[in-house]
Amino acid sequence: MTSPSPNTSVPTHLEADVLVIGAGGAGMYAALEAAKGGASVVLADRSLIGRGGATVMAQMTVAAALGEQTPDHWEHHFADTLAAGRGLCDERLAALLCEDGPQRLREMDAWKVGWAREDGHIKQAQAPGHDRPRCAYVDFLSTGPAVSKTLRTQLNNASGIRRIGDLTIVDIALRDGEACGATGLHLPTGQAVTLAAKAVVIATGGLTGLYRRNSASSNMGGDGYALALRAGAELIDMEFVQFFPIGHLAPRLVGMDPIMWDPFRYKLGGKLLNSEMREFETDYATKDARSDGTYRLTRDLATYAITKEVEAGRGSPAGGAYLSFQHVPEAEIRKAFGPVVDRLAENGIDLAQRPVEVAPIAHYHMGGIRVDEMMATGVPGLFACGEAVGGANGANRLSGNAITEAFVFGARAGRSAAERAKQNASMWSADAAKPVIDLLRSASKRDAPNPAAVIVKLQAVMADDVGPFRADTKLRSAISAIAQLKADIGDTPFASAESFDPVLADWLDLRNMLAVAQSIAVPALARTESRGAHQRDDHLGLNDAWSVNQIVSMSDGDMTLRKVMPTTGKAAA
């Protein structure tokens, strides 16, 4: 009972009105809305449905102007989002996120997601950058799992949605410049699968797996950005990768999301210490040119402070800073975090007794596929949503905005895709799948270089030279290192087996990761200023001449860069 290999078999072919690629918060929402709009839907994920990406891992909050905790209006949320984005937000997208957010959170509430409540109303916490309490959550760090489960239940109950896991989409299928489906690799059998669709939605999430230290799942190497580029769509703001300053570093902590120290800091006020056990945040709040003079450091300043302490030889043993809660009574820690305290104990962590080590980790991508307010890319028939989309958050994202973005943009993309499917006949032609079928067919057994090891090399290049603090020489060296790695892996895939082949999967990942890495490094080199998440050691401070977005596109395999003015003007939702 051996499975057919892509070399010999006829690919499995599926048809639907709408193909959604990626089953995180955005993709699941898109599938639901497309089905509601009357479309037949295939929802494909390279992992299991609702489990592969960031959504299921998120442990914190979701921002929307619900006005449950205090009176609020979406325009206040909008103003905060624009301020965080430092002049680069696409105002139409930011407005859509903020205006539609409350409706989506209430829909999730009706679907029994279980937002934490207090005195009969949804409880909303205040996170940095928000002018008032705006962030809903599910208690004890369960937001992401609860959100995923709720959407999976809705999918189960909906009709007209075919869900397929273990299916990696390799490229969008094009005919006369329009998207007519996609071609994928079915991991368990090693079979190629062709999918015809009248509209295709990319909902593949972020790219933080490109970095050594990250909060990513194994499916977050940025496939969607590469798919979009190769299909002829544009990317925007790719130089803006958000680093989370106090990602968990040591001791090895398993069973928990590495960004979980944030709520601990809000609730209990943890202290950042260097190897001399001295608090250093104040040093950076007053001395450095980047500081706004306030004591509490924003995400980018905290990242800066920890990086500089490590560079000065005052880092913790694992190469970060200490985060200490030793000043907080044990009972108070237990009261605030209940069962989480036991999970920490299983990892040998006792916050009342000892500090943990933290360091900046790649966490979210502000940039992404360029879309209009209908979530349409420049390629007819191709839509995108969720973290895969760029523009709503500009140069920096507010906490809680990403899950809202996934819901709102997902729903919008699903509706647009269903609309398009109604008005257009299938453009499918088997020729559209041929490039990928040929690519997979050309896979050959090779044992060097080891693609899993090449991924680690790329992560080191990105962390060291395209990390939170950048400079001309480092970026140039990164761009040539990326080109070298590209040459090392070549144009024909490596393979080791027929079924569930990690060598082929890693090679296909690298093909995407290297393209995406370049699409970050190139605009980062061009942007000779410091703004939001893009900080240049050789160009300190914001430069008004750079209040523009950079657009990356690809033609004949070459990447090109151009500048556009940020899109202003709110669109009606």
Next chain:
Amino acid sequence: MKATLSIQRGALGEAPHQDMFDIPFEHGQSILDGLRAIRRSMDPSLAFRFSCINANACKECMMLIDGKVDYACTVRLKEGMTTLAPLPKKALIRDLVTEIAPPDERLMLRS
């Protein structure tokens, strides 16, 4: 510290065999950390499922660890021998990978 992982290998229809890997590790590292290290430095073709790595949220990394069903990402590496095998009640795909997707979320609807 050094761990030895004895891993059941082979695809469906093949006679399974055990492969042994010695890996250095630090206190607290998970079995999944060990499996990923093997793939990076010894055998890139070793097949196992995982997605979330740290969060214990995806539930994809279940396997038989010393005869017990558990998550590779939460069980720790230990000195000496640990035996790994695919889930016994699920259809084998290859090495430590089994068919764990719910039936209506598979490409082949007939299982």
